[in-house]
Amino acid sequence: DTAVSQTPKYLVTQMGNDKSIKCEQNLGHDTMYWYKQDSKKFLKIMFSYNNKELIINETVPNRFSPKSPDKAHLNLHINSLELGDSAVYFCASRLGQVGGYTFGSGTRLTVV
Amino acid sequence: ELKVEQNPLFLSMQEGKNYTIYCNYSTTSDRLYWYRQDPGKSLESLFVLLSNGAVKQEGRLMASLDTKARLSTLHITAAVHDLSATYFCAVDMNTGNQFYFGTGTSLTVIP
Numbered sequence: 001d002t003a004v005s006q007t008p009k010y011l012v013t014q015m016g017n018d019k020s021i022k023c024e025q026n027l028g029h030d031t032m033y034w035y036k037q038d039s040k041k042f043l044k045i046m047f048s049y050n051n052k053e054l055i056i057n058e059t060v061p062n063r064f065s066p067k068s069p070d071k072a073h074l075n076l077h078i079n080s081l082e083l084g085d086s087a088v089y090f091c092a093s094r095l096g097q098v099g100g101y102t103f104g105s106g107t108r109l110t111v112v
Numbered sequence: 113e114l115k116v117e118q119n120p121l122f123l124s125m126q127e128g129k130n131y132t133i134y135c136n137y138s139t140t141s142d143r144l145y146w147y148r149q150d151p152g153k154s155l156e157s158l159f160v161l162l163s164n165g166a167v168k169q170e171g172r173l174m175a176s177l178d179t180k181a182r183l184s185t186l187h188i189t190a191a192v193h194d195l196s197a198t199y200f201c202a203v204d205m206n207t208g209n210q211f212y213f214g215t216g217t218s219l220t221v222i223p
Binding site (some may be wrong): 033035041043045055056098099101102103105 | 145155156160200
C-alpha cells in the first residue's frame with residue numbers, strides 16, 4: 001500500500017487551462033503539505049493543512065487553491081495555468097510536530 | 113525567514129573516497145532532517161536529528177547536528193556508485209509547522 005499517493009504522475013497541459021492534482025495518505029498523519037520543486041530542485045512550501053484546517057498559505061498566486069475534504073486528502077487546483085507553473089509538485093504528510101515528512105511520488109506539471 | 117544553505121552544491125567524487133556535505137541554517141532550531149532524492153523520484157527520509165550532538169549512522173552515511181553552530185554534516189565513507197543522488201537537509205523552526213529545505217547537494221560517485 002502506498003503511504004502517500006499523488007495523481008497524476010505527469011500532467012502536460014496548455015496555458016490557460018485549469019487542472020487538479022490529488023493527494024491521499026493512509027498513514028493517519030494529521031498534517032499535509034504541498035511543496036513545489038523548481039528546475040533547480042529548490043523545494044518551497046505552498047500550503048499546509050492540519051486536520052482539514054489551513055495553517056500555512058505562502059505567497060502563492062491565488063490561481064492555486066488547495067482543498068482538504070478530510071485529513072487524509074489534500075488536493076491542489078490550479079486555474080489559468082502559466083508557463084512558469086511548470087515544476088514538480090510534491091504532496092507530503094507528517095505525524096505530530098517532530099517526525100519527518102513522508103513524500104508522495106510527485107506530479108511533474110508541464111505547461112506548454 | 114529561516115535560511116538553509118548547503119555546500120557544496122555539486123560534488124563529484126571517486127568510489128572509495130570520503131567526503132562531507134555541510135548544512136548551515138540561520139535561526140535557532142534543534143530539529144534537522146536529511147533526505148535523498150534520486151533523479152525523477154521522490155524524497156526519501158535518511159535521518160532525523162532532534163537534539164544538539166545527535167549522531168545517526170546508516171551504512172556509509174553518518175549525520176550529525178551541532179545546534180550551537182547551527183550546522184549539520186552528512187559524512188560519506190568509502191563512497192559507492194549507489195550513493196549518487198541529490199541530498200537535502202531540512203530544518204524545522206520548532207513550531208512544527210513546516211520544513212525549510214536546503215539548496216540540495218548533487219552527488220555523483222565515479223567508478
